[in-house]
Amino acid sequence: MSFPSLSEDQLDALREISNIGMGHAATALSQLIGETIYLRVPRVTVTDIAQVPELLGGAERVVAGITLQVLGDARGNILLIFPRDSAQRLLARLLGSEEEGLLFNELGSSTMKEVGNILASAYLNAMGSLLHLTLIPSVPLLACDMAGAVVDYVLIELSAAGDLALMVETEFHGVDPGEELIKGHFFLLPDARSLELILDVVGGRR
């Protein structure tokens, strides 16, 4: 199976699954920071691996990126990308400290990983119980660096199997319309075989 041959029904199914998963993740995040979290309609993109950094807002933009592998019945990667200032604000909210280098110290980075863990677990739990699949997140990994450098590990893995990446993306953001806005992007990148399995289960046959 190749990624580009997805039908409109299949794309809808992926968006819907992701919306449910992300709904649970957003609830978890909003309980964590005591603020309502809003979701955009998920986007499903099939693209050449070379285009992925552009879709993340540019290869050189500095981000806090958390990656987790999806283990269990389906395989793939989850990427959680926060612009640097959003990550900074998220940490300030969680830790009650405005310290500058927070993102790079032990406490800050383990807090970010824990946020990644909570969001990914909520997402995969919801998706797994919907699809009757066991989906387990791996230990989260964190890097705060240029977006291209943060994601190329995932692209390398995908590129070993082909030239394309399928991304299910949801943008989320807090309420504050001003400077204090917390926003981020949640990406699911299933491998080709797992995508097939997921689509089989939802019945969105080609």
Place this chain on the structure above:
Amino acid sequence: MSDRLSVGIAEIRIAEPPARLVTYGLGSCVAITLFDAERCLGGLAHTLLPSAHRAGDVHRPAKFVDAAIEAMAAELVARGAARQRLAAKIFGGANMFEPLLGAADNAVGARNIRSARETLVALAIPLLAEDVGGNFGRTVEFDLASGRVRVRAVRGREGEMLF
């Protein structure tokens, strides 16, 4: 600024002065520059995986360190560079998520670096400089007028370095 040509992931570009070839945000990927200083002709490749020959896959040589170096050298010679004057520099191959992905030796960044060095030895292309490894991203800018390569990092170390 219009002289700046961007090189994407899994891409090879050849250029002459006054162009500068730039590739942004290298993590575990490896970028290779080849340069004929006399002819002032050079190329930059941004590669993902160590070996096309081992993967048995050559339909997109720029994805692979070994195939990209071979393809780029051939293209430079076809465009008028002298094979024996080509010299290389390599960049990237970081391990962005150090502690958890097993031994650093087996991480894909380290394998990419090894493949680049081995391929250059096999092709008898001298390796003039390298800025590889670590756990931070790099942006690489190759100035075809001077053959110098400027490397920018936002983490791990401050500012820019010239190679």
